[in-house]
Amino acid sequence: MMKHKVIFMPHANIQYSQLPPSRREWVIENCYRKLFDLVDRNGFRMAFEASGRTVDEICATNPKVMDELTALIKNEQIEPVASPYTHFMVSNVPSSMCxxxxxxSLDAWERATGFRPSVGWNPECSWSSDVIRIYKDAGLGSLVMDADSLLMSFSEIRKRTGLKYDVVSHSNKNKLFIIEDCLDEWPEYLKFLVRVSKAENGLQMLFRSDCMANILLWYLMGVSEEEGKEPVSAEEVAELFIRWKNRLDRYARSHPDSEPLFIMPYAEDAEYIGSTAYFYVKHFNQARFFEPAPESVQRFEKIVKSAQEAGFELALPEDVSREGNHMENPYIEQIDDGVAWHGGTARAWLNTDYALLLDPACESIYSGVEKLMALTGQNWNRMDCQMEKAVNALESAWVSDSRWPPAPCSPGRFNVEEAVTDLKQANGCLKSFMEKHQLMNRRSYYSPMIMETQIRLTESRLMSMHYFGE
Structure with a gap:
């Protein structure tokens, strides 16, 4: 019997909500670097995802950390995984921009490390029918997917969990524990978590689930979910991996041609390794952000070693992609349009007070980009420098963390200010583009002057709001 594989994939987003720019270098040093040190010291193998913006920020502020990451990639201890350059919700942004x-982002990874990732990550696992095409068109061969969104598309599992999607809900993470019980009751669904799927266009898909990740996150933070209840223990973590090892053994015996099998128990924020990140905001509505948590580094080390002790082999995504007996997955199209991970919805990001002001401005500028490209014979594969600056600024304005979380919490005021600054830059670049191409007499296609007033009104309304923690 082939040894089952386990893939860990911490993912990094330096534009995190409530992570001030002045604190970002601290996160690079105390979270990302500590993770890389741990991998190096123990000879671990795992994936590491980062947005292109995060990659560039590491290079600019702490190049020694990037040197360490590059060395680990060269040594095949870490596989780089790419997401969009800006951490935005793919299903909420025009596909050409995605x-x-x-x-x-792939260019940023290659520029920084010499390696161009072949595996992609979809921020917050936001979903629409375009996602598979978008990642394939960008040149990626595999995509890490949210198993819970797929499993919840089957009526019997959704009914059993009691989860109902709602565009105003933050998440339904705690209901997703029940999915593990569903897999024991209906073992035919286990294949989606333990085998590589293949989409109709050839994109490979590897699935992660909160039924594993959630318990590991609570263990990392070392706090109790409920008053009077004991925190998750190291013994419970060990039991989790033994339970899943036995589950995969049973599957392998009944499906001898399906190996190698794998699980992806931690595809969660890298910032939880070394800090409390967003934990107290998300789970307790407390204005506590990115507090030092050095003990979480040791706990993550214990998690990885517990998987090894249970009999799993540490693997990279490319290991299972290359070796796997891939199965066709015809159920991808039944995943609900507009969902996201944690049992939440991508559309919740569209319906916060911040998004309802920022998104119309982004969409107006995007419309101008499309029209001005057409007027000048440019397109998304061929644009001049001024248009590219406008597109990149607009991309940054669409960052999800200036729109999240919903009340009673909020993004940081600085998160929103950054998005507004990006809107101003994008509009200014389009004005310069029109002047360069002598298009200022064709303002029916795009009016920088009117757009300037819309951005001013958007800024005024956003800055008059109260922000969580102030």
């Missing part, structure tokens, strides 16, 4: 952003 493809452009993914390619820009």
């Amino acid at each position: 493809v452009h952003s993914l390619k820009r």
Whole structure:
């Protein structure tokens, strides 16, 4: 019997909500670097995802950390995984912008490390029917997917969990524990978590689930979910991996041609390794952000070693992609349009007070980009420098963390200010583009002057709001 594989994939987003720019270098040093040190010291193998913006920020502020990451990639201890350059919700942004952003992110990875990722990550696992095409068009061969969104598309599992999607809900993470019980009751669904799927266009898909990740996150933070209840223990973590090892053994015996099998128990924020990140905001509505948590580094080390002790082999995504007996997955199209991970919805990001002001401005500028490209014979694969600056600024304005979380919490005021600054830059670049191409007499296609007033009104309304923690 082949040894089952386990893939860990911490993912990094330096534009995190409530992570001030002045604190970002601290996160690079105390979260990302500590993770890389741990991998190096123990000879671990795992994936590491980062947005292109995060990659560039590491290079600019702490190049020694990037040197360490590059060395681990060369040594095949870490596989780089790419997401859009800006951490935005792929299903909420025009597909042409998504493809452009993914390619820009791949360029950033290659520029920083010499390696161009073949595996992609979809921020917050936001979903629409375009996602598979977008990642394939960007040149990626595999995509890490959310198993819970797929499993919840089967009526019997959704009914059993009691989860109902709602565009105003933050998440339904705690209901997703029940999915593990569903897999024991209906073992035919286990294949989606333990085998590589293949979409109709050839994109490979590897699935992660909160039924594993959630318990590991609570263990990392070392706090109790409920008053009077004991925190998750190291013994419970060990039991989790033994339970899944036995589950995969049973599957392998009844499906001898399906190996190798794998699980992806931690595809969660890298910032939880070394800090409390967003934990107290998300789970307790407390204005506590990115507090030092050095003990979480040791706990993550214990998690990885517990998987090894249970009999799993540490693997990279490319290991299972290359070796796997891939199965066709015809159920992808039944995943609900507009969902996201944690049992939440991508559309919740569209319906916060911040998004309802920022998104119309982004969409107006995007419309201008499309029209001005057409007027000058440019397109998303061929644009001049001024247009590219406008597109990149607009991309940054669409960052999800200036729109999240919903009340009673909020993004940081600085998160929103950054998005507004990006809107101003994008509009200014389009004005310069029109002047360069002598298009200021064709303002029916795009009016920088009117757009300037819309951005001013958007800024005024956003800055008059109260922000969580102030």
